[in-house]
Amino acid sequence: MNRFTKAAVLGLVLAAAAPMAAEAQNRDRREDRRDYREERRDDRRDDRNGEYDNRRNYRQDRREDRRDFREERRDDRRDFRRDQRWDRNNRDWWRGRNDFRDYRGGRNDYWYAPGYGYYRVEPRYYGQRWQRGQYLPHSYRNYYVPDPYDYDLRPAPRGYRYVHAGNDIVLIALATGLIANVLSGVY
Numbered sequence: 001m002n003r004f005t006k007a008a009v010l011g012l013v014l015a016a017a018a019p020m021a022a023e024a025q026n027r028d029r030r031e032d033r034r035d036y037r038e039e040r041r042d043d044r045r046d047d048r049n050g051e052y053d054n055r056r057n058y059r060q061d062r063r064e065d066r067r068d069f070r071e072e073r074r075d076d077r078r079d080f081r082r083d084q085r086w087d088r089n090n091r092d093w094w095r096g097r098n099d100f101r102d103y104r105g106g107r108n109d110y111w112y113a114p115g116y117g118y119y120r121v122e123p124r125y126y127g128q129r130w131q132r133g134q135y136l137p138h139s140y141r142n143y144y145v146p147d148p149y150d151y152d153l154r155p156a157p158r159g160y161r162y163v164h165a166g167n168d169i170v171l172i173a174l175a176t177g178l179i180a181n182v183l184s185g186v187y
Helices: 003-084
Strands: 110-113 117-120 160-165 168-173 179-183
Antiparallel strands (some): 160 168
16 A cells, blocks of 8 residues: 555544544543532532531520520529518518518508509508408409419419409409408518
């Protein structure tokens, strides 16, 4: 074979092989890119799952912390209430309590309701000894006992309320003012 023919054949082979080599390179690049994208997708998925787990754990930890905090506060309130409770044997049990900070002893023509302060009383009711079956006047029904537990009282039944009336605490029916029970001489 002459030189010219060899060169022509070699040129044809190279001309046919070059696009195939380029196509192989492109195919390799595409596969590399596809692999890279899949790896990135997997990494993002792993990151999302990790973030989800972290958020879930964080929420669960916060929930447990709030639950613990509420339990501690509840215990503290119980202890405080136990310390602040009405003591029938101690005449000065009310001293130092916030709701009695304005209390300066009995005053003529006035009653004192803890947390409300002094309020004027009609002369006919001053010194009144309340009893079951009587009706508490409408103008004196607004001085509710905010926390019956402080006075060793059970929660009032539905439709009833504990009310301060002089030195007494009376359990009244909300609708009528009928006195159902009397706790005398509280302070």
